[in-house]
Amino acid sequence: MRIYFLLFFGMVNFMSINANGLRTMEKFESIVKMKNCDILCIQETHWDNACILEVKKIWRDFIFVNNGRGNSSGVAILLRKDVVDNVTHIYNDNNGRILVLEFEYMGMVFRIINIYAPNDEIERKDLFLDLGKWCEGKCIVVGDFNVKMDRLDMTRGAIFRSDTSRGVLKKMMFEKEVIDMWREENVDKREFSRRQVVLGELKQSRIDLVLVKEDLRDFLKDIKYVFTTFSDHAALTFSVGLDKERIGGGIWCMNAGYLREEEYEKQLKSLIEYEMEEKHKENDKCKWWENVKEKIKVFSIRYARKKRFRMKREENVLRAKLNEEMRKCDNEPNYNIEKFLELKAKLSKYEIDKCKGAILRSKAKYVLEGEKCTSFFLRLEKHKQRKTYIREIENVKGEVVNDYVEILETVQNFYKDLFKKGDVDEGCMREILDSVDVKIDVADKQMCDGNITVNEVKDAIKELQVNKSPGVDGIIAEFYKIYGSLLAPILLEVYQYMEENNRVSESMVTGLITILYKNKGSKLKLENYRPISVLNSDYKILAKILANRMKKVLNDIIAPTQNYSVPGRDIADTINTIRDVINKMNRDKIGGIVLNVDLNKAFDRVEHDFMFRVMEKYGFGNRIIGWIKLLYKKATSRVKCNGVLTDSFIIERSVRQGCPISALLFVLSVEPLAAFLKKDKSINCVQIPQGGFSLIHQYADDTTITVRDEESVKRVIDCFKVYGKASGAKVNMDKSIVMYIGKTNEGNFNFKEVKDYFKVLGVFLGVKDKEARDLTWSGVINKVRKVVNMWRGRSLRLKGKVIVINSLLMSVFIYVMNVLDMPEWVLSELNKILVDFLWDGKGVKIAFKTLIADYEEGGLKLVDLRVRKIAIRVKMVRKYLYDELDYGWKKFFK
Incomplete structure (x- = not known):
């Protein structure tokens, strides 16, 4: 079998562990031998300078430490020189709680963050507040977080206590598009990373985590917890592999944006007209047409390449000028800001073009005019790529x-x-x-x-x-x-x-x-x-x-x-x-x-x-x-x-x-x-x-x-x-x-x-028709909630939200309204969801009667569910009276 655009990359093996103190070299050697890891992240090292000298005798590669107070904290990251390049120290808090590095692997820059969160809730909250600003780029965060993210992360029957630091961490993860990778792959599973005996009772929890940026999801493989005898924490092991992601070059796709550009249109039209004049030279019209399409492709690729180069050059020049204006703004008290604003406006055009490209590739069904260019489309594009990606499959032998x-x-x-x-x-x-x-x-x-x-x-x-x-x-x-x-x-x-x-x-x-x-x-x-x-x-x-x-x-x-x-x-x-x-x-x-x-x-x-x-x-x-x-x-x-x-x-x-x-x-x-x-x-x-x-x-x-x-x-x-x-x-x-x-x-x-x-x-249909009806409507309500939550990620104006409701959400429940009656509790719940979506949960600002009115009357033509419900019934009566086809349901209609 031929494979097109195939490249091969290796795997980087990671291990993260809370060592409960690592001052003896026998214990350190045991950890190193546990797994043939390329990057080792350790929490609670309790190291001092003397310990580090001993560690260097065993690990003869990169060693970065943040010892803090030495006897009660400390984090370290150890990396193999023959695996990674250009390792750079980015940050540590000097308290032994956080260490941030960057390294290069296969031409890509990764950021690794190792944290040892405090037991104290307030201190832990402060650490998580500080963590967000370091979660940039291809970021991997590992360590002992000292917080349970979910009830599944603790023993059944244990009290799931309130913890403000948990909310701070979840907020950071949402804003920075960071996910708990083990939980993503084990949605309903209960497994623990820490086991300790307290007053004769075994306490278990999952507090050792690996968090990654959303676009690294498919890079991480084989995430597992491996328990040891020398720590009450399990070692968290995983691999980062580039061998199965973005390998295919795909196929060329014409850029729709170029079709309206005068220069592109003129040259393309000239190309087609020339080929039409030459077609008499080729008797095989199928062959001629294939040749024309190939020439259109070649021309489009060359045009796009030249335009990208030109735009990139212009963008770089603009950024340099903008940086110069920012320097002037800082140094000159009477600086005129108009030049700065002009350059900034020009630069924003390039950002808009990038967003349009992401919209095209993400195939977003509804793109609303005037919508801000947020990270939504970029995330949607990545999600689309992940959705079609296959990491493993079963062959004909069942393997x-x-x-x-x-x-x-x-x-x-x-x-x-x-x-x-x-x-x-x-x-x-x-x-x-x-x-x-x-x-x-x-x-x-x-x-x-x-x-x-x-x-x-x-x-x-x-x-x-x-x-x-x-x-x-x-x-x-x-x-x-x-x-x-x-x-x-x-x-x-x-x-x-x-x-x-x-x-x-x-x-x-x-x-x-x-x-x-x-x-x-x-x-x-x-x-x-x-x-x-x-x-x-x-x-x-x-x-x-x-x-x-x-x-x-x-x-x-x-x-x-x-x-x-x-x-x-x-x-x-x-x-x-x-x-x-x-x-x-x-x-x-x-x-x-x-x-x-x-x-x-x-x-x-x-x-x-x-x-x-x-x-x-x-x-x-x-x-x-x-x-x-x-x-x-x-x-x-x-x-x-x-x-x-x-x-x-x-x-x-x-x-x-x-x-x-x-x-x-x-x-x-x-x-x-x-x-x-x-x-x-x-x-x-x-x-x-x-x-x-x-x-x-x-x-x-x-x-x-x-x-x-x-x-x-x-x-x-x-x-x-x-x-x-x-x-x-x-x-x-x-x-x-x-x-x-x-x-x-x-x-x-x-x-x-x-x-x-x-x-x-x-x-749902059946002999218990009321239960079947309610089950169907419950599913509709859940689906509407999911769609609404997805659209919350986009900065829509009121008119844009109305368009979403009328064009997208309405189709979800109109379909069911055609076959099942809508109870009042469903109508009430749907209206509640829509009102919350329209006003972001902050209370109604414009009367419903105004919103459903025509544009000429100052309204936005929001669909009225109750009126639509009546209209559907009228439609059925009309079909019964005037449609000539003998549908089965007509026999029952009275």
Whole structure:
């Protein structure tokens, strides 16, 4: 396997220990031999000059000490000369309580702080107040803190006493973005670093800590406490490694900021126009277009490099001038401050540009005009990098691997196997397809098969979403939107060439797979990661053209029991129907069984041959099917893992999550399952009012089945097996759920059984509907609190906060309001959270009636939850009265 941009670095081994006095060299030698450490931090040394001379005989490398009073305190840091360079003493308090050093390792400057906090609370508080100013750069703080940070840091049953120094330390950690690294990795674990016997009773606590700056999180490895016989404190050991962080060079990404710059725009437009004049020299239009994109990339990189150099030079000149003005300000009594303010304003522009870059890389969804440039985006950028970083993973043998190359090989092999063509049973495929009895009409077929027009290309370009990661060519959607009128005819010519020659350029069908943890299940298992295909914009434009055509016909062939990606349909239609059916089954004394079936990697397991056969069955013509075959049959992908791209591999099955047409293709592929189940007369469905019946309800791959008896469940499972053999689908029995209503479990279906309620599409539903409702709303409230807390990190004005509430928070609870009633206690709690967010907990300053008013009336158009609640009810009545589709919930509507 080829590894791109791979570098190798070593590990630095640390040990920190409170030695309880270290005046004997035998004890010191024992500590040194405990672990082959490169940096040793010792607290409570009790050293004097004579002791240090003896220590130097054993440790012949760097030694830095702060002895203090000698007999009751003292800290020391010892470093290996062959590991670190340029060690510099920064600070000590001469009381034996704190020692600060800096050193270089692999070209990076680290700061190490060793502290021995006093037993006295007031003195300890003062030490922590002083500590914050030293926590800068790549900072690691170790030592005996003499304070319990959490109840978990002490023996069960012990009194967790009030301690003002704890609050000071936590405040410093928040402000300086410092974390307790051991606790971060052991969130709920109770382990201790000090054990002492007091009056015959064992007292235990965790007071020996390693605190690190947030951006060093992934550098620290193997943090553990190792107890010794010569101290009542455990030794805290860990390694700092640079071998697994920021190794990948990643891919080039066009800078959106340059697209509006006059100089860049002029040169880029000239480049494109020149290449258009030269295109007649190249018969292969795919090859020509790839060459044009490569030249755009080269030009953009050179432009960016020149601009960065120029800006850096200008910034340095400004800083030098600013420093000179500051010197004058100090020395000249009548100094005119206007020059200083002018230079400061110019320099702030560079800071704003840096912030914009961080915003772009962090992909912040909402950027509010006028927002101050704080450290928020820089932290968000680092958090985004950590979120996609994999430190260890489980391979196919069940072994946990943490070697860099082994992780990449494991990831590549997993997805290569996942997307490999499976065995499809031709007989099962025919059986499934025979259940499909609807087709698109002739006019729709001709519309889907028509020639692509330049207007369709332009419309697709307008629909591209901005602020999205680009595909392997690095060219962002903003480029196409800005130069749409120039590029649309070019793309049309390229697409026509592709169809006529059954050929597609390599970059256009090469996906860049980014894997994201689903936030459930073990992080060691790749099954718990979602692969998102990042595709080129030129690919997305073509796929959008095809998707826009297919959307026009889906309503005619997809039954109302499937509501995913079908225009006019809503996820609420699915949830409302399931809710009402469960309530009927619970009330009618007959009861029944509800299944929530989990399809394993549903989008990734769709067999292409089955997908194309389904399209033919629904009456799609050869031309649109040929287009999709062109995009899918030649598709390849590479996985981006820890900043490195794996080798490319062929995508033999799946609909790519990230492709504009993938949702529609998936809906088409899964709809025959519903038709197959509905045609099986042996399945005892649930009768619903007005002569209808309830059997299957789908939203994408989320499938809920409602039947009356266990024989029907067995038949449903058999139908899923047939469908699986035809399409590649696979039921995940461990994650599938069964709920019995008015019945006892007499079957053995290997499904997880729930008693009262289960979660469907983010909402709890069940026989105890009030409990399920309250549980759902409690989750919404917690989510709103988390979002609000995140936005507290940004210096927003009142108008900005209103935008956050209306645009971001509202979507969190509007979704649930569509399917569940909102009790007064929920409305009250949400309003309380929002008011606290608007006014920072300092009391209301503007009346609510004013805030919800229009701008013309002096308001800010804040959404009124109570009014929105009424509006949603009106919307449901309107849908009942005027929507022609026969949704299941309509049967229950009175």
